[in-house]
Amino acid sequence: MEIFIALYVRDDFVRPLVGDALVIVLLYAFFRIFIHRPMPFLPLLILLFAAAVEVSQVFDLVGKLGLGDSKFFRTLLGSTFDPWDLVFYGLTALGLGLFERHRKGRAGSGRS
Numbered sequence: 865m866e867i868f869i870a871l872y873v874r875d876d877f878v879r880p881l882v883g884d885a886l887v888i889v890l891l892y893a894f895f896r897i898f899i900h901r902p903m904p905f906l907p908l909l910i911l912l913f914a915a916a917v918e919v920s921q922v923f924d925l926v927g928k929l930g931l932g933d934s935k936f937f938r939t940l941l942g943s944t945f946d947p948w949d950l951v952f953y954g955l956t957a958l959g960l961g962l963f964e965r966h967r968k969g970r971a972g973s974g975r976s
Contacts, residue, residue, distance in 0.1 A: 869886070884953060902967070907960035907964060915953060
């Protein structure tokens, strides 16, 4: 879905905001493949990583690395800073944090 949005959706809501929220969920799911124990700080760590990537756009990291001509790296790392991206990253990470907390609570109650 994320690749489809990146390649084919050209709007002002789904691609820039919903796509960013999905990136956070995708990273969370990826790490969850390998880490099966409760990890309440995982959403925060992912948020910090995503925020670092977003802030790197202010400094044109893609251009400074000589990757400005690469559509792949411009899409992967982004090329335009948008504070709304940080808001959506934060809201998504908060949702994942609540999910992680609920998941931990369910694991402790003996239900699966």
